[in-house]
Amino acid sequence: MTPYWILLILFAFVALVGGVRVSAVSAATATYPRKPSRDYLLILGAVLVALMIGFRYQVGGDWQAYKHMYMLAFYHSPGEMIQLGDPAYMLLSWGSKQVRGGLLLVDLVCGALFSWGLYRLAKMQPEPWLAMLVAVPYMIIVVAMGYSRQAVALGILMAGLARLMQGRSVISFLPYVAAAALFHKTAIIVLPVTVVGVYRRQVLPILGAAIVGYILYSYLLKSALGDLVQNYIVARYSSHGAAIRVLMIASAAVVFFVFRSRLRFNEVEDKIWRNFSLASFAMFGALFIIPSSTVVDRLALYLLPLQVAVIGRLSLITNEEFVGRLIVIAYSAAVLYVWLTYAYNSGEWLPYKFYPMPSL
Secondary structure, eight states, rough: OHHHHHHHHHHHHHHHHHHHOOOGGGGGTBBOOOOOHHHHHHHHHHHHHHHHHHHOOSSSSHHHHHHHHHHHTTOOOOOHHHSOHHHHHHHHHHHHHHHTHHHHHHHHHHHHHHHHHHHHHHSSSHHHHHHHHHHIIIIIIIIIITTTTOOOOOHHHHHHHHHHHOOOOEEEEHHHHHHHHHHHHGGHHHHHHHHTTTSSSSHHHHHHHHHHHHHIIIIIIHHHHHHHIIIIIIITTTOTTHHHHHHHHHHHHHHHHHHHGSSSOOHHHHHHHHHHHHHHHHHHHTTTTTOOOHHHHHHHGTTTTTHHHHTTTTGGGGSSHHHHHHHHHOOOOOOHHHHHHHHGGGGGGGGBBBBOOOOO
16 A cells, blocks of 8 residues: 555645645636646656556456456457447557557556546646645545546546636537547536536537537437446445545535635636535435445546545635645545545555556
8 A cells, every 4th residue: 555655645745845825826816826847747746646547457446347348359349349338448448459558558548548637627726736635545546546437537527627617618628528428428427517507598508518418328328328227226236435435525515615705716617616516415315315326426426526626725715824735635644544444445456566566
């Protein structure tokens, strides 16, 4: 588990000594001046994350499943691969097989896409390193190193959210949703969560989102919906700790609503995170209604950016900026400790092994 702690401590150190002073933030414009050197450092941090994800070996709860998907490329054509799973991921596996890149190349590409999206979202925050730090214990270590397809989908969606927060049209967000859905069909759920209530007075964006959503549902999700219902809901699959993980996201939602005026989100950000917060409450309620906690657990992963944006801004709501950073660091360290120590399946992430060395 040493590499996990090193990653967290490294990010915490930079966040503690190299963050942006809150006094420099303009509450009116929600802009955050940063030196270019800090952006370069943040890029290096994202590269480190991508390499840890990509070079891991036999790490993560779905490792064997992804190995099986890669082996399918030895016996099927590209057209057949698309029919066997999420199109983009299956084609990536097939392409890696053609150049003899193995699962290593697949994971490197997945790690790079995820880290790119996280970097884009973190860069939009007043203290990017605090945002990155919040992502370490669960989004990076558990999700990105365990659920490759959904991690890529999440990364692409985070990049799309960052584009929206820069004031771009919702139409420009649609390709991100489509690309994410090609890696994991369930990414479609983010479309209504993001669009509804944010662009409700704009007819064309709503119409465009509805058309894209219908197309994605028809060609990606509809055919697989029966299997998803049978394999998860009817079978009543449950995930250990699902309630705790959903509650963590819902807690960020509580912080959002309680300190909303002090978090200094711009108008678009405020509406987006309001929707994510409401969706997190709905997910928590769904745990008591839907027979399979696994379904709720996996869908709630798409709400994790809420933690990055809200918990990463706690230094804005404390009287002492340094104290606020310490709170975020303590929170992140506590999440990592609890997960490594008490999570039912954390052993599947331990020890951290990477190519070409055995383990740490």
